[in-house]
Amino acid sequence: MTYAGLVALFLAASAVPFVAAVLLRRPGRRWWAAQGLTLLALGVLTAVFDSLMIAADLFRYEESHLSGLHVWLAPVEDFAWPLAAVMVVPSLTLLLDRTAGDLPARSQEDA
Amino acid sequence: MSLLYLTFLLVSLVCMGTIDARFKLFLFRRPRVALPVVVAGFVLFVVWDLVAIATDMYAKGESRAMTGIDVAPHLPIEELVFITFLTYITGVIHFGFLRLLDVGLLPRAVAEGQGKR
Numbered sequence: 001m002t003y004a005g006l007v008a009l010f011l012a013a014s015a016v017p018f019v020a021a022v023l024l025r026r027p028g029r030r031w032w033a034a035q036g037l038t039l040l041a042l043g044v045l046t047a048v049f050d051s052l053m054i055a056a057d058l059f060r061y062e063e064s065h066l067s068g069l070h071v072w073l074a075p076v077e078d079f080a081w082p083l084a085a086v087m088v089v090p091s092l093t094l095l096l097d098r099t100a101g102d103l104p105a106r107s108q109e110d111a
Numbered sequence: 112m113s114l115l116y117l118t119f120l121l122v123s124l125v126c127m128g129t130i131d132a133r134f135k136l137f138l139f140r141r142p143r144v145a146l147p148v149v150v151a152g153f154v155l156f157v158v159w160d161l162v163a164i165a166t167d168m169y170a171k172g173e174s175r176a177m178t179g180i181d182v183a184p185h186l187p188i189e190e191l192v193f194i195t196f197l198t199y200i201t202g203v204i205h206f207g208f209l210r211l212l213d214v215g216l217l218p219r220a221v222a223e224g225q226g227k228r
Contacts, residue, residue: 003168010159034208037217041204057172058116058189065168081156085201088152093137093202097144100206 003065007080014084021091027101031094035086042082050074115176120192127200134210137202145202152198153191160186160194 021027051073053059061075069076093100131139138145163169164185171177171185180188211217 001166003163006159006163006166006168010155014155030209030212033212033217034205037208038201038205041208042201045200054172056116056176057174058177058187059172060170062168062170081159081197082201084155084159085152085197086205088155089148089198089201090205092148092151093141093144093205096148097141100141100144101209 018087136206
């Protein structure tokens with residue numbers, strides 16, 4: 001199996017809370033906007049810091065298992081981590097607390 | 112043996128916590144929800160690493176910036192802090208963007224749909 005195959009398995013698992021949150025909580029457009037922006041931000045951070053971490057030799061991949069596509073030094077497969085994090089973290093929060101997709105504190109703090 | 116990478120991670124974690132505490136975004140807004148969520152994300156990424164290590168796809172590097180303390184073969188203690196940081200920052204950024212949308216600090220095009228829930 002390639003690393004991409006392994007990545008696909010973990011992304012499928014990560015999609016479970018995401019799909020559950022979307023179907024059960026039906027979040028509004030601002031939640032989706034926050035999700036898109038978060039993915040974008042984490043994607044940029046991954047391109048920069050994953051590359052730095054690889055340049056520093058903090059970890060290595062067995063190259064023969066990789067697709068060979070890179071963003072700077074970061075293998076494209078590594079962008080599965082921010083994607084999984086974005087699918088899991090806000091979705092689980094929304095599943096555990098149905099108000100987590102609502103407007104944040106302003107109404108309470110300003111009241 | 113070096114504390115360089117671990118220090119980087121811990122300082123970043125504390126900075127993230129400071130932002131969270133200041134704006135009450137994630138862990139400091141709903142700790143009883145956010146904490147189990149961070150734990151769940153932590154478990155996901157540790158298992159991901161362990162499987163990748165077990166299948167010889169991923170290995171620890173030889174950087175001298177690490178402490179050399181491994182919690183499992185090829186799993187340095189720093190990786191556990193990194194995973195915690197990644198999970199935590201995801202929550203802080205998501206709820207940070209929700210807040211920015213709320214207070215109108217993002218362009219109208221992004222904030223469009225406001226109130227249409």
